Amino acid sequence: MLIAQPKIVPDKLLENLSEVFKSVEGLDEAFFAQMYFASRPDSPHILIQLKFREGFKADLTPFDTNIREAIRGTVDASVPIDFALVTDKPYEAARRFYKRTVSRSETGPPPNRQA
Numbered sequence: 001m002l003i004a005q006p007k008i009v010p011d012k013l014l015e016n017l018s019e020v021f022k023s024v025e026g027l028d029e030a031f032f033a034q035m036y037f038a039s040r041p042d043s044p045h046i047l048i049q050l051k052f053r054e055g056f057k058a059d060l061t062p063f064d065t066n067i068r069e070a071i072r073g074t075v076d077a078s079v080p081i082d083f084a085l086v087t088d089k090p091y092e093a094a095r096r097f098y099k100r101t102v103s104r105s106e107t108g109p110p111p112n113r114q115a
Contacts, residue, residue: 001037001038003033004034004036004093005032006044009032010046010074013046013071013074014097014098016070016074017071017097019070020066023066025056026053027050028052028053028099029086029090030096030098031048031090031094031097032047032048033091034046035082042078042080045082046079046080047081047082047091047094048084049084049085049086049094050083050084050086058085
């Protein structure tokens with residue numbers, strides 16, 4: 001298996017997925033790469049790696065319909081798209097396309113400052 005960046009990045013797919021991922025609680029980052037399998041006729045595959053915040057359940061099932069809609073029409077229907085969890089760090093060739101923006105409500109109140 002070879003993991004690399006494709007010659008043509010499916011920007012619309014990544015943009016659409018980023019919008020869906022904003023509503024997935026605990027999902028902090030998403031990474032993109034392409035996987036090549038020498039032994040498989042359906043190669044290459046698009047790989048989306050997801051990194052969840054510690055303590056959050058990595059479950060995309062409630063977002064299945066939204067993810068399918070985000071994918072529709074952005075890549076050839078014959079191209080497989082695989083989702084995988086980041087357990088330690090993303091594959092070296094993967095590039096980040098989504099990072100959660102932390103709001104003040106997620107981090108708590110600002111620290112007290114003295115003048």
